[in-house]
Amino acid sequence: MSSTFIVVGGGIAGLASAIALRAPKRRIVVLEQSSLNREVGATLSLQPNATKIVEKQWGMGDALKRVGAMRDEGFNMYSIDGKLQRSIPLVSKTEYGADRMVYHRRDIHDTLKEFATQVDGFGEPAEIRTSSCVVACDLDEGIVTLKDGSVIKGDVIIGADGIKSTLRKDVLGYEVQAEPTGFSAYRLVLPSSDLEQNKDFRDVIDPRSSFTSMVMGHDRRMIMGPARDGNLFSVVALVPDQRAEVEAGNSWTSRGDLETLLNEYKDFPAWATAPFRLAKDEIGLWQLRDTEPLETWHRGRVILIGDAAHAMLPTQGQGASQAIEDAEALGAFFSDLKGDIQLEEVQSRFKKIFEARFERATMIQRYSREAARPATDKGDTKIKMNPAEFMDYNCLYNGAKDWAHRRVGTESLEKELQALAV
Ligand SMILES: Cc1cc2nc3c(=O)[nH]c(=O)nc-3n(C[C@H](O)[C@H](O)[C@H](O)COP(=O)(O)OP(=O)(O)OC[C@H]3O[C@@H](n4cnc5c(N)ncnc54)[C@H](O)[C@@H]3O)c2cc1C
Incomplete structure (x- = not known):
């Protein structure tokens, strides 16, 4: 049985x-x-x-x-003036067992x-x-x-x-x-080779290096890093949610608009927003709920x-x-x-x-x-x-x-x- x-x-x-x-x-x-x-x-x-x-x-x-x-080696945190403010290594194997x-x-x-x-x-x-x-x-x-x-x-x-x-x-x-939390996230993935050809970006971040890079401004932040043996580079960009009133039942995911995204991040350094401009594939926009x-x-x-x-x-x-x-x-x-x-x-x-x-x-x-x-x-x-x-x-x-x-x-x-x- x-x-x-x-x-x-x-x-x-x-x-x-x-x-x-x-x-x-x-x-x-x-x-x-x-x-x-x-x-x-x-x-x-x-x-x-x-x-x-x-x-x-x-x-x-x-x-x-x-x-x-x-394996993610740690967090590198940049402020919107482009400066590296903090580097936090992840020494997880010994402390956390993985x-x-x-x-x-x-x-x-x-x-x-x-x-x-x-x-x-x-x-x-x-x-x-x-x-x-x-x-x-x-x-x-x-x-x-x-x-x-x-x-x-x-x-x-x-x-x-x-x-x-x-x-x-x-x-x-x-x-x-699930209720809107007041945030939306733009998401995109692009080939790391595209970023390697962008001098501004490459001078600050090696897109194949196994770190999570964060660029933080008051209520906006970018979280980005490599995947698939370093061949791809992923970016998540949080913004205050403009669509909190979207009715429940509607799709919470949609196509993100490049011009709106660039405008949301206009105060960020040009090297940081380079991946937005290079994204050939669809930019996704997710309303974040919990x-x-x-x-x-x-x-x-x-x-x-x-x-x-x-x-x-x-x-x-x-x-x-x-x-x-x-x-x-x-x-x-x-x-x-x-x-x-x-x-x-x-x-x-x-x-x-x-x-x-x-x-x-x-x-x-x-x-x-x-x-x-x-x-x-x-x-x-x-x-x-x-x-x-x-x-x-x-x-x-x-x-x-x-x-x-x-x-x-x-x-x-x-x-x-x-x-x-x-
Ligand atoms: C922008 C963003 C970034 C994220 N990044 C991370 C991250 O880096 N790390 C992390 O841990 N989490 C992350 N998350 C969260 C993570 O994606 C979810 O917590 C996780 O996928 C939850 O898994 P789940 O299986 O519960 O739900 P889901 O992955 O949503 O799976 C639910 C499945 O159920 C199916 N389903 C639904 N209804 C029915 C039905 N009636 N009958 C049959 N099938 C049905 C759906 O088709 C779907 O396949 C992120 C989320 C967002 C929005």
């Missing part, structure tokens, strides 16, 4: 869960609404708390290196898919069904209904359906929308993870890392269960996962908002913001069971949240 785990959503959280949950006599079905071959052209960094899981537990380090994963790594989104996505489905992995390979949009869910029976009317029943349902989650409303019993902490992540046979449970700002690069921590927690707390799993047993495991994960994910959501505060005083060039401020809390992590043993309790979370006053 085998049990069935249904994962709704084949993004980072869903594919990572499929890997973490692989076990003998366990069927894992990932239902993904898209055709799964359109992951956006942008980079994604994983922090040491997540790379430790991906590389050491799941053994994906070599496969990711083969597709050009890069490195901060940068991938092309498509590469990490494809590698997660490969590890979830390869036949020679531990347990049964997961089955990924694309063009499978889930529209409804019976929480206690564990039955999901797809858009084409077909149904599928599972012992455990993982809601990894992202920031616009369909299952969130089922679990909570009411609608919670959610308030949810009352619960689970009900019946369904649990929410990843952005569905705790969408956060990308200011610490922790969104995908938290999704990977969630996946690891699922693997750890369900490791001993095989065959039919009774509803009470599912709920008791979900409760443990929620207790182990909620406080931490909530803190990291809050820290990500904190990290978005203005980097300098208005009209000043002195950078007040420290990108390594929350690194110890974020990165000293050894899996959900270990965290559950040393968690400090809800009382201290309340105090921390009050202190942050966000």
Whole structure:
């Protein structure tokens, strides 16, 4: 007798869960609404708390290196007068047990898919069904209904359906929308060779060198660095959101306009904005949203993870890392269960996962908002913001069971949240 785990959503959280949950006599079905071959052209960094899981537990380090994963050596921070104000090396291997790594989104996505489905992995390979949009869910029976009317029943349902989650409303019993945070992000990726030909840029930044460069002005900041063995260079440029009133339900992503972007960054040095002018491919514009902490992540046979449970700002690069921590927690707390799993047993495991994960994910959501505060005083060039401020809390992590043993309790979370006053 085998049990069935249904994962709704084949993004980072869903594919990572499929890997973490692989076990003998366990069927894992990932239902993904898209055709799964359109992951956006942008980079994604994983922090040491997540790379430790991906590389050491799941053994994906070599496969990711083969597709050009890069170790990030540290942060170089420039003010808008073009001066290097601070250089913060990342000495993560010894302190945190792993490195901060940068991938092309498509590469990490494809590698997660490969590890979830390869036949020679531990347990049964997961089955990924694309063009499978889930529209409804019976929480206690564990039955999901797809858009084409077909149904599928599972012992455990993982809601990894992202920031616009369909299952969130089922679990909570009411609608919670991700809200605009007041920021938008322009994103672009270009060949590093194009930047090497730009003397202004090359004199300041070697586009193949494995550092994250930040140029910080009051409420605007550029975060940029290399990917794919240094052959690509990625830029994220934050701006105050002009479109906060965009109605919910509309697309939050659109094509960015080069002239508007250049105007937003007119006070920045010309070398810093050179990548904007060189971008041949589409410049993406994302409205950044997050959610308030949810009352619960689970009900019946369904649990929410990843952005569905705790969408956060990308200011610490922790969104995908938290999704990977969630996946690891699922693997750890369900490791001993095989065959039919009774509803009470599912709920008791979900409760443990929620207790182990909620406080931490909530803190990291809050820290990500904190990290978005203005980097300098208005009209000043002195950078007040420290990108390594929350690194110890974020990165000293050894899996959900270990965290559950040393968690400090809800009382201290309340105090921390009050202190942050966000
Ligand atoms: C500008 C920006 C930069 C970022 N940079 C970083 C970074 O450097 N590092 C980092 O860690 N994080 C970063 N993030 C955040 C990160 O991308 C997300 O936190 C992460 O992708 C969340 O993964 P997820 O699987 O929960 O959601 P998603 O990746 O959104 O995946 C959800 C999946 O579910 C599918 N789906 C949705 N509804 C249904 C349905 N009803 N039925 C079936 N399938 C469904 C979707 O098609 C999608 O494939 C960034 C985010 C932004 C906006």
